[in-house]
Amino acid sequence: MRFFRIAMQALAMLALAAILLAGIETILRLAGQGRSMRVLTRKHYAGTDYYVTNGAFFQQFFSLPIETMWQDAETYIPCQKPKDSIRIVVLGESAALGVPPDFAFSFGRILDAMLAARFPNIHLDLYILAQPGINSYALREIARDCRRIQPDFLIVYMGNNEINGPFGALATPRDSFLSSLYAIRARFFLRDLRLVQLLTAHGRVPWHAPPENPEQIASPEDPRMERSSRHFRANLKDIIRAGRDAGAHVLLCTVGCNQREWPPQTSVNRPDLPPDLFQQWQDHYSAGIASQSREQWAEAARAYQAAEAIDSTHAELQFRLGQCLLAIGKAGEAAVHFKSAWNLDGFRARVMPRMNEIVREEAAAQASDRVRLLDTARILANESPGGIPGHEFFYDNVHLTFPGNYVIARELFVQLAALLPPFLRGENPENPAPPAMSECEQRLGLTPGVLLKHLRGVVMGYRMWWKRPTPELDQRIAALEAELGPDILPGIMEGYRKALEWRGNDRLLRTRYAEILLESGRTEEAVQQARMLAGQYPYRPATHRLLGTALTQAGQTEEALRELEAALSLCGADAKTQYERGRLLEKLERYSEAKDAYIAAILINPRNFEPYDPLNALFEKEGGAAGRAKGWAALVDHVPDSARAHFQLGLALESVDDLPNAIIHYRTACNLEGFDPAVQGALGHALLKSGKWLEAIPPLQQALQINPDIAHFRPLLLRALIKSGKLDEARAEAERCRERGITLPPEIQREWDETMAGPK
Structure with missing residues (x-):
C-alpha cells in the first residue's frame, strides 16, 4: 500500500510538472517568444x-x-x-x-x-x-x-x-x-x-x-x-x-x-600495415606517380598494381590506377578502381x-x-x-x-x-x-554568356573550398571568352528576353533578366521588370528589394526607400536589403542612418561582404584612422566570428601603426575563413613588415593558391623567400613574376639583384 501511495504521488508530481511546462509553453507562444521550427x-x-x-x-x-x-x-x-x-x-x-x-x-x-x-x-x-x-x-x-x-x-x-x-x-x-x-x-x-x-x-x-x-x-x-x-x-x-x-x-x-575526374580528398593506408611493407608499398606508389607524370601509363599501372597487392585500401592509389587503365583503353577495369577510390575516400562528400x-x-x-x-x-x-x-x-x-x-x-x-x-x-x-x-536551354535562358558566368563562379568555389587547380574549366572559360569577346551582357539579355516569351510567369527568369539589365546600365527597363515582379509577388521581400535597388540606380530615391522599407517589413532580418538601404541613405547624405543600416546588415549576416567597405569609409569619414579602428573594434565585440570584421580591424590598426595587434586580428580572420585571399595576403604582408620572413611565406602562398591572379602578392612572396634564404623557391617565384609581366618594386628588385650576384 505504501508503495502504491508513493507511486501515485510520483505520478501526480509528474502530471503537475507536465501541466506546468505546458502552461509555460503556451504563455511563451502567446507572448511571441521564439519561432516555429516546422518546415x-x-x-x-x-x-x-x-x-x-x-x-x-x-x-x-x-x-x-x-x-x-x-x-x-x-x-x-x-x-x-x-x-x-x-x-x-x-x-x-x-x-x-x-x-x-x-x-x-x-x-x-x-x-x-x-x-x-x-x-x-x-x-x-x-x-x-x-x-x-x-x-x-x-x-x-x-x-x-x-x-x-x-x-x-x-x-x-x-x-x-x-x-x-x-x-x-x-x-x-x-x-x-x-x-x-x-x-x-x-x-x-x-x-x-x-x-x-x-x-x-x-x-x-x-x-x-x-x-x-x-x-x-x-x-x-x-x-x-x-x-x-x-x-x-x-x-x-x-x-x-x-x-x-x-x-x-x-x-x-x-x-x-x-x-x-574527382580525386579522393583523403586517403589512408590500412592501420595494421607493418613498417617494412609500408615502405615497399610507398616505393611502388612513388614509382607509379613518376611514370604517370611522364604519361607512361602501362608502366605506372604495373607499379600501382604492385602497391595494390600490398595494400589496396588507399583511395588515391585506386584513383590513379583507374586513370592509367583508362588511358590504355581498359575502361571496364578502370571503372572498378574508380569506384573503389570513391568508396575509400575518407572525406565523404559524395x-x-x-x-x-x-x-x-x-x-x-x-x-x-x-x-x-x-x-x-x-x-x-x-x-x-x-x-x-x-x-x-x-x-x-x-x-x-x-x-x-x-x-x-x-x-x-x-x-x-x-x-x-x-x-x-x-x-x-x-x-x-x-x-x-x-x-x-532556350526556354530557361541558358546562353553562352550565362554559362561563362557559371564557370567563373564554379572556379572561384574550387579555389576557395577545394584548393585545387581547374585546368579543364579554365580551358572552357578561355574558349568562351574568345568566342564571346569582352561584352557578354547583350547576349545574356537577349537570351532571357526570348525565354520570357515562352515562360512569362517564370519569376526566376524575370528576376535574372532585371538583374542583367541593371548590370548593363539599362535602368528604366530594369525598373519596369522589377515593378512587374513586385506586383506579381508582393509577399516576397526580394522583389521589393530588387525594385528598390533599381529605383535607387534610376535616381527615384523616395520610392526606392519605400520599397526597401516594404521589404524589411516583410523580413526584417534581411542583410541584403539593409545593405541596399544603407547605400541609398548614404546617397541621400544621411550618413548616420546609413552607418546603422550597414551595421545591421553585418549583424544579420557577417559573411555578406558588401557592407564592409562602405561602412569602413563612413568610419573614416566620421573619425579618421582612429575612428576606423574604434568602429571596427566595437563591431568585432558584437560579431567575434566575423572574419571580415577582424580583417577590417586589422587594416585599421595597421594604418595607425599598431602592427602587433593588426597581426592578431589578421590571424583570427584567417582562422575563421582561410579561403579569403585578401585576408591571407594581408597577414603575410604584415608579417613581412614585422621582419617575420619565414612566417610570412605560408599565408602569401595560400593567397596565391586561392587566386593566382593577385599580382601584387607575388613580389611580397619573393621578398619573403629571399629573406628566408629559400633561394630555389625564390628563383621559381621570380620566374613566375617574369612570365606574368609583373614589375618588381625597386627595393625588391635591388634585393633580388644582390641575391643573384652573391656575396661580394
Whole structure:
C-alpha cells in the first residue's frame, strides 16, 4: 500500500510538472517568444493563404546564415490546391537545388520547362524543397510536412550528405545515445518548443570542412558508417510512407557523382600495415606517380598494381590506377578502381555506393504503381565515356552541369508523362517525347554568356573550398571568352528576353533578366521588370528589394526607400536589403542612418561582404584612422566570428601603426575563413613588415593558391623567400613574376639583384 501511495504521488508530481511546462509553453507562444521550427508555416497575403518554407527550420542545421540565397529559393504554396492541378515536389540537397552554380537551371526547373512545353494546357506546379548541406534526417521532416500540400508526385534525390551532414557519422559522437535515431528525431520535436529555444539559444549542427584529424575520417568498416546506413534506410522508408499517405507517386532516384575526374580528398593506408611493407608499398606508389607524370601509363599501372597487392585500401592509389587503365583503353577495369577510390575516400562528400544500394533495395521492396525507381546514377554512367561519369555531367564532386541536369530531367519526364491521368492530357493522349536539350536551354535562358558566368563562379568555389587547380574549366572559360569577346551582357539579355516569351510567369527568369539589365546600365527597363515582379509577388521581400535597388540606380530615391522599407517589413532580418538601404541613405547624405543600416546588415549576416567597405569609409569619414579602428573594434565585440570584421580591424590598426595587434586580428580572420585571399595576403604582408620572413611565406602562398591572379602578392612572396634564404623557391617565384609581366618594386628588385650576384 505504501508503495502504491508513493507511486501515485510520483505520478501526480509528474502530471503537475507536465501541466506546468505546458502552461509555460503556451504563455511563451502567446507572448511571441521564439519561432516555429516546422518546415512549412502558414501565412496570409492579399486574400490568399500560403504554406511558406520556413527558413528557421533549415537554419537550425548551420552555424552560418543561409539568408544569402534563401529568399530566392523560398517557396510559397497556396493552401487551397487548384482543381485538376498537378503538384510535383522535388526533395533533395544542393545537387537537387542546382547550386552551384545557379538553381535556376536545376533538373527540377528543366523538368518544369519540359512539362510546360509538352502539356501546355495542364496546370502543373513544381516545387523544389531542397537545401544545401541537409540530408535524410531533415528531408524526412520535409516529406512528412509535405502531406499538407497534397503532392501528386514526390521526387527524391538525396544521399550526398549522409556522412558529413547534420547528425551524420562525422557530426555525432561515436557511441552515444545522442547519435541514436530516436534521439535525433526527438531533437526535431524539442526544437519547436519555445521553452527549449529559450534555454538552448537555438544550438546548431556544424557542417564539416575537409578533414584534418583522424576522427573526421571514416573507413567503409567504421561502425559509424553502418549506423548512417541504417538511419538512411529508416528515413527513406518514412519518406516513402509520407508520400504514399499523401496519395503521391514516389519516384526514388539514385544519386550520381563524379568518379573519373574527382580525386579522393583523403586517403589512408590500412592501420595494421607493418613498417617494412609500408615502405615497399610507398616505393611502388612513388614509382607509379613518376611514370604517370611522364604519361607512361602501362608502366605506372604495373607499379600501382604492385602497391595494390600490398595494400589496396588507399583511395588515391585506386584513383590513379583507374586513370592509367583508362588511358590504355581498359575502361571496364578502370571503372572498378574508380569506384573503389570513391568508396575509400575518407572525406565523404559524395553519395556512398551503399546509400544508392539502399535506394534500389527499398524501391524494389515497395515497388508498385505508387513507388518507382529511377536509377539516375546508372543512367548517367551509361551515357558517360567508358561508363565512368566525369566533368561532362558534374562541375565538381556531385553538382550537376546543365547536360547532367538535363539527363535526369529527361528520365523524370518520361516517368511522369506516363503517370499523368488521361483526362488531363487533352490533345496529348500518347506519351510525347521530351524536348531536346537545346530547346530547354532556350526556354530557361541558358546562353553562352550565362554559362561563362557559371564557370567563373564554379572556379572561384574550387579555389576557395577545394584548393585545387581547374585546368579543364579554365580551358572552357578561355574558349568562351574568345568566342564571346569582352561584352557578354547583350547576349545574356537577349537570351532571357526570348525565354520570357515562352515562360512569362517564370519569376526566376524575370528576376535574372532585371538583374542583367541593371548590370548593363539599362535602368528604366530594369525598373519596369522589377515593378512587374513586385506586383506579381508582393509577399516576397526580394522583389521589393530588387525594385528598390533599381529605383535607387534610376535616381527615384523616395520610392526606392519605400520599397526597401516594404521589404524589411516583410523580413526584417534581411542583410541584403539593409545593405541596399544603407547605400541609398548614404546617397541621400544621411550618413548616420546609413552607418546603422550597414551595421545591421553585418549583424544579420557577417559573411555578406558588401557592407564592409562602405561602412569602413563612413568610419573614416566620421573619425579618421582612429575612428576606423574604434568602429571596427566595437563591431568585432558584437560579431567575434566575423572574419571580415577582424580583417577590417586589422587594416585599421595597421594604418595607425599598431602592427602587433593588426597581426592578431589578421590571424583570427584567417582562422575563421582561410579561403579569403585578401585576408591571407594581408597577414603575410604584415608579417613581412614585422621582419617575420619565414612566417610570412605560408599565408602569401595560400593567397596565391586561392587566386593566382593577385599580382601584387607575388613580389611580397619573393621578398619573403629571399629573406628566408629559400633561394630555389625564390628563383621559381621570380620566374613566375617574369612570365606574368609583373614589375618588381625597386627595393625588391635591388634585393633580388644582390641575391643573384652573391656575396661580394
